[in-house]
Amino acid sequence: MLHLLEKPLEAARPSRRSFLKMSAGALGGLMLALRMPGTARAASNAGDFAQPFVHIRPDNKVIVLIKHLDKGQGTASGLATLVADELDADAAQIETDFAPANVDLYKNLAFGVQGTGGSTAIANSFLQYRTAGAAAKAMLVAAAAGEWDVPAAEVTVSRGVVSHASGKSATFGELAGLAAAQEVPAEPALKKPEDWIYIGKSFARVDVPAKSSGAVGLYGMDHQADNMLVAVLARPPKFGAVPTSFDDAEARKIEGVVDVVSVPSGVAVLATSTWPAINARGLLEVTWDEAVAESRSTAEMAEELAAMTSEKGLPVPGGEGDADGALAQAANVIEVDYAFPFLAHAPMEPLDITVLYDGETATFWTGSQFQTIDQMVTAGVLGLTPDKIAINTTWAGGSFGRRAQPDSHYFAEAALIAKARLEAGNPPQPIKVVWTREDDIKGGYYRPMVAHKARVGFDEDGNVLGWQHRIATKSIMKGTSFEQFMVKDGVDATSVEGIGELPYSMPAFQAEVHNAETAVPVLWWRSVGHTHTGYVAETMMDRLAKQAGEDPLAYRLKHIKHDRLAGVLKLAAEKAGWDKPLPEGRYRGIAAVESFGSFVAEVAEISFREDGTVKVEKVTCAVDCGIPVNPDNIRAQMEGGIGYGLGAVLRNEITLTDGIVDQENFDTYLPIRMTDMPEIDVHIVPSEEAPSGAGEPGTPPIGPAVANAIAAAKDIWITDLPLSKHDLA
Structure with missing residues (x-):
């Protein structure tokens, strides 16, 4: 079928609103949020201890919430090191998870939005994550002191065990529920450098076990969901070109192809899996308007x-x-x-993103590097408020800057494809947009x-x-x-x-x-x-x-x-x-x-x-x-x-x-x-x-x-x- 577009689509761009507040002085406000009553989020299960950066489970696992994208550079391990040291945890009990997109809790203190870049991850988090670990430790100590009826000053913590000279001891997991009820200390004492056990010494990479075993769903490219469609795009041969018409008759003959839609960045083929989508893309006949395209060598x-x-x-x-x-x-x-x-950046994992949009909310799964900007841009594309945009950050197989986008173009692209499907009367379903290696190298x-x-x-x-x-x-x-x-x-x-x-x-x-x-x-x-x-x-x-x-x-x-x-x-x-x-x-x-x-x-x-x-x-x-x-x-x-x-x-x-x-x-x-x-x-x-x-x-x-x-x-x-x-x- 030949599709004629009424006019070349304008590329989706974020508004140039002043939604970024660059302030190195944001530390105080964010740490205040940690200390204020009620900001330690409710435990997900009875017996849990949960704060914005530290979650201690009854099974004695300590989950450190990582506010930055880890794309292989070891940020998750570095932030876990800071918490583990101040908490006096055993390294073996530390696990990590990526924090949700929430600029109020998880902003980068170097530039005021939630995001990773400029080699700032450890620099902006050094005191923040140490303080979170120290606060959690103080609350565990207070819980133990109250339970054992001893002075808190006599309670010690080492390698994940809370102890008293009387012989009483407990694991973090055993004390988690009691600790969650304690007041968050306003200014918990931080260790002196001579007392560090991990910082400056050694702490095993937290991502090695999963990456070594090939854990399922670790990267955005691995993400799977029921009823998911995979989209690949025929992209313009010249930068700045936009599609004016396309013939998808041959592409739709490929088994597994579900739909073909046009967006500003190209023509998307949606199929039940990646291979038919790629094959069908090669059969599209697209006419491009190159009036403002780059044509020089x-x-x-x-x-x-x-x-x-x-x-x-x-x-x-x-x-x-x-x-x-x-x-x-x-x-x-x-x-x-x-x-x-x-x-080119040429990361081992090219861009990929999964979106589920139902007309009122949108959820994304990808290695997001600028969560706040990605939220703002997709909210503008979909006509929603940023709080209706959820981002599940996954591990990323490299970036080198490629995922840190001021225009959040691959988020906008995925949102536009999902929006087009929904507006055509299709039910909401997950759509994963995949960039091939060729898309990545040629994609600017x-x-x-x-x-x-x-x-x-x-x-x-x-x-x-x-x-x-x-x-x-x-x-x-x-x-x-x-x-x-x-x-x-x-x-x-x-x-x-x-x-x-x-x-x-x-x-x-x-x-x-x-x-x-x-x-x-x-x-x-x-x-x-x-x-x-x-x-x-x-x-x-x-x-x-x-x-x-x-x-x-x-x-x-x-x-x-x-x-x-x-x-x-x-x-x-x-x-x-x-x-x-x-x-x-x-x-x-x-x-x-x-x-x-x-x-x-x-x-x-x-x-x-x-x-x-x-x-x-x-x-x-x-x-x-x-x-x-x-x-x-x-x-x-x-x-x-x-x-x-x-x-x-x-x-x-x-x-x-x-x-x-x-x-x-x-x-x-x-x-x-x-x-x-x-x-x-x-x-x-x-x-x-x-x-x-x-x-x-x-x-x-x-x-x-x-x-x-x-x-x-x-x-x-x-x-x-x-x-x-x-x-x-």
């Missing part, structure tokens, strides 16, 4: 960005001195152009394409006089609900982070930015702007060191502003044997980047294969992320971040030909292979500083460290990524 976009960097842009805050004047007086000026491609929301131009002027003795820096890229935040907080005077903070606040002292430094336009949707990618600003800053520092005739490490330390960044540089260099000679055919490069409040330095040791390709043999990493809540997990995140960044450096890029994405799957967008993975040696700086991010900061230094090693080997400066573009034989 990446070469044209790159030329436009490069041209922008030759013109004066918007001033970036954080500069010092008169860089333009310094360059005008310089005896020598070097000018370097950098180009960075679009990058990429790390933006970026161009940089760095101009540095020197006096006759080779000393730096001034550094002028320009960036051209598409803004991630412009046009989203985050714009009012993240874009100031036209400057998107995510476009320039890491370069406006250059960590090295220069006589004069000024940065500028241009906001490019394209229909290609862009999004934050693991470590966001630091992925390109860190590369440029750290390779430029090696160039400047060479110009000055100095060792790259010594040159950095002479100009560095931050003691903690200097600390990781020194530690990484020491552990890598920076001052020791390398075997023949091996070369080193060093780089250090501060991102998300953490400081990471990496030394890359490389060799060259016979075909000229680079083999990164070893990476020595030093990280200072404040109090290391879970050292094993921090090491894992550094290793994962290095591997993820290295894959992009070696060969990842998204290219377009006449507006159509060239890459489709892992055969054309190649993930890092085991043969590419280096030996990684991670060293964590002991610290008493507040915890900061670990999920992203390992990624930015690996690119420039490898590039600096290549320069040390061949005197070739790589300014156009990925490395696969270059013949290094």
